[in-house]
Amino acid sequence: MTDRVPSPDFTYAGGTLCAEALPLSGIAAEVGTPFYCYSLAGLARNYRALEAALAGLPATICYALKANSNQAVIAAFAGLGAGADVVSGGELRRALAAGVPAGRIVFSGVGKTQEEIALALRSGIHQLNAESEAELDLISAVAAGAGVTARVSLRINPDVDARTHDKISTGRKQDKFGIAIDRTLPAYARAAELPNLAPSGLAMHIGSQLLSLAPYRAAFGRLAEQVRALRAAGHDVISLDLGGGVGITYRDEAPPGFEDYAAVVRETVGGLGCDLMFEPGRSMVGNAGVLVARVLYLKDGGLRPVAVVDAAMNDLARPAMYGAYHAIVPVTQPQNSPDCVETDVVGPICESGDTFAVARSLPPLAPGDLVAFGSAGAYGSVMSSAYNSRPPAPEVLVSGERFAVVRARQTVDDLIRQEAVPDWLEPPEGA
Ligand code: LLP
Numbered sequence: 001m002t003d004r005v006p007s008p009d010f011t012y013a014g015g016t017l018c019a020e021a022l023p024l025s026g027i028a029a030e031v032g033t034p035f036y037c038y039s040l041a042g043l044a045r046n047y048r049a050l051e052a053a054l055a056g057l058p059a060t061i062c063y064a065l066k067a068n069s070n071q072a073v074i075a076a077f078a079g080l081g082a083g084a085d086v087v088s089g090g091e092l093r094r095a096l097a098a099g100v101p102a103g104r105i106v107f108s109g110v111g112k113t114q115e116e117i118a119l120a121l122r123s124g125i126h127q128l129n130a131e132s133e134a135e136l137d138l139i140s141a142v143a144a145g146a147g148v149t150a151r152v153s154l155r156i157n158p159d160v161d162a163r164t165h166d167k168i169s170t171g172r173k174q175d176k177f178g179i180a181i182d183r184t185l186p187a188y189a190r191a192a193e194l195p196n197l198a199p200s201g202l203a204m205h206i207g208s209q210l211l212s213l214a215p216y217r218a219a220f221g222r223l224a225e226q227v228r229a230l231r232a233a234g235h236d237v238i239s240l241d242l243g244g245g246v247g248i249t250y251r252d253e254a255p256p257g258f259e260d261y262a263a264v265v266r267e268t269v270g271g272l273g274c275d276l277m278f279e280p281g282r283s284m285v286g287n288a289g290v291l292v293a294r295v296l297y298l299k300d301g302g303l304r305p306v307a308v309v310d311a312a313m314n315d316l317a318r319p320a321m322y323g324a325y326h327a328i329v330p331v332t333q334p335q336n337s338p339d340c341v342e343t344d345v346v347g348p349i350c351e352s353g354d355t356f357a358v359a360r361s362l363p364p365l366a367p368g369d370l371v372a373f374g375s376a377g378a379y380g381s382v383m384s385s386a387y388n389s390r391p392p393a394p395e396v397l398v399s400g401e402r403f404a405v406v407r408a409r410q411t412v413d414d415l416i417r418q419e420a421v422p423d424w425l426e427p428p429e430g431a
Contacts, residue, residue: 053259057265128150130179133190162206243279292331295366295368295371
């Protein structure tokens with residue numbers, strides 16, 4: 001079976017793969033390869049679908065910037081009414097710069113620094129999700145120093161297995177995240193006693209790329225039990241942050257629909273009278289983006305043909321990091337439906353891990369052909385690096401027949417400029 005891009009925003013027209021109404025080959029001719037390409041219609045469709053599913057609930061959608069923090073992407077979601085979930089001072093500044101109102105920003109993360117907490121309080125964000133009792137102490141101290149009251153939620157680790165990739169599972173007892181569920185009551189009591197803290201509720205996030213709702217049902221159920229216990233002990237609990245995590249299709253997965261997800265939310269925590277926050281990342285951007293690359297060489301490998309493309313693991317790290325599958329399709333549809341060939345698709349980086357696909361069934365490729373990697377809108381560009389001194393790829397946003405470069409291609413000069421040779425280093429001989 002050959003791949004297809006699992007997205008209605010990237011379809012063939014006239015034999016060429018288009019982003020909305022624009023042929024990717026035309027963008028490649030102007031921008032060069034590799035490049036990321038996002039569809040504005042795709043972003044909007046995803047956001048509106050979740051919003052519609054949550055209709056009637058007191059819900060705020062805080063887009064998780066970590067999935068894709070390009071200013072244009074954040075601004076697009078902000079324009080649709082989204083808030084932001086940030087996990088660093090850098091992401092907080094990006095959210096503010098893109099126009100997300102501070103009052104719709106939540107700050108999650110297991111290791112916030114004093115400076116980041118101070119920035120969050122200065123900016124007047126909605127709330128901090130604290131992940132330890134020690135962090136509560138620090139937030140209290142920083143808030144007292146600034147003369148403000150910090151609204152905090154306690155991120156609880158519900159000890160539920162999200163049944164996703166081990167490296168992106170975050171809600172099991174052994175995972176580094178959150179406050180152990182059996183510490184909820186003492187931690188909440190501490191937050192209530194500490195000066196300049198206003199505990200408002202609980203938060204959780206059990207993992208990413210969830211393909212089943214059962215872990216959510218279990219985790220939300222545990223959260224609801226904690227809310228009842230806290231209230232019974234006399235605490236106010238007015239909000240719940242339910243994290244992100246609904247999966248997307250990379251190949252043939254059938255992730256839960258937003259409607260079914262929302263039904264689980266209603267069933268488990270809907271009756272508690274809490275304001276609800278959601279932090280989706282992948283399901284908002286993943287299938288609204290592709291990575292476009294050009295085939296450099298085709299060679300006979302030891303086992304099968306190998307297509308060497310000009311994108312690499314520095315551009316899209318997920319296959320190397322998680323063994324992740326991304327669909328690969330030719331941008332120009334081959335004529336006369338030739339037989340597919342099992343092909344390895346690799347990048348130019350000097351390690352074997354820089355392999356996008358092994359024995360992938362693909363139409364015969366030739367040097368110069370463009371290929372698109374599907375489902376690359378989330379955790380693609382944000383995880384890119386300059387490994388092998390390959391400047392990160394540019395990003396393009398398409399809307400209908402328009403496109404804009406929303407992140408320029410960096411140059412090697414940009415990379416070199418950030419470095420310095422100390423004047424006490426011996427100059428090379430003959431220099
Ligand atoms: N909220 C918190 C606190 C999170 O840690 C995450 C993701 C999200 C929300 C968003 O989850 P989503 O809706 O995107 O599943 N780099 C990995 C994914 C790491 C996700 C970490 N946390 C990958 O490429 O698969």
